Amino acid sequence: MKVILTEDIPHLGTAGSLIRVKDGYARNYLIPQGKAIMATTQNVKQLEHQKLQVQARLQKIQREAEQLARRIESISCTVAKAAGEEDKLFGSVTAADIQASLRNEGIEIDKKKILLDEPIKQLGIFTVPIKLHPAVTAQVKVWVVKE
Numbered sequence: 001m002k003v004i005l006t007e008d009i010p011h012l013g014t015a016g017s018l019i020r021v022k023d024g025y026a027r028n029y030l031i032p033q034g035k036a037i038m039a040t041t042q043n044v045k046q047l048e049h050q051k052l053q054v055q056a057r058l059q060k061i062q063r064e065a066e067q068l069a070r071r072i073e074s075i076s077c078t079v080a081k082a083a084g085e086e087d088k089l090f091g092s093v094t095a096a097d098i099q100a101s102l103r104n105e106g107i108e109i110d111k112k113k114i115l116l117d118e119p120i121k122q123l124g125i126f127t128v129p130i131k132l133h134p135a136v137t138a139q140v141k142v143w144v145v146k147e
Contacts, residue, residue: 001021001026003018072107075105076142078145082147087122087146
């Protein structure tokens, strides 16, 4: 019997998968538990339609992330910090500082998306990656200047 899974089931498939199982397993367990529905032509068409809608929504999100990445790459952030001898900073520039600088430019980004391996402790120009989407990473130039 062919069924469409409505939730992920280990060793069987993921939600939205069209699978073939034994008749008794489908009638006595999967369908009564709400874990699957019968694979009628109407249900299969509805599943395909939902997949197309989800795919269109994901493409739209990726396009928006690409636009934001172009916008981010066109600007440069300036962070002013107190520095001592040999251009060493008192403290460091963190993802929160970069987030605040981007906010001043009118761009709202979660600081967890800023991929700063370790805090910046020197004056200079740095390129910091920002992961906007699993397929889109922007590079922002950060200028660390003396206060």
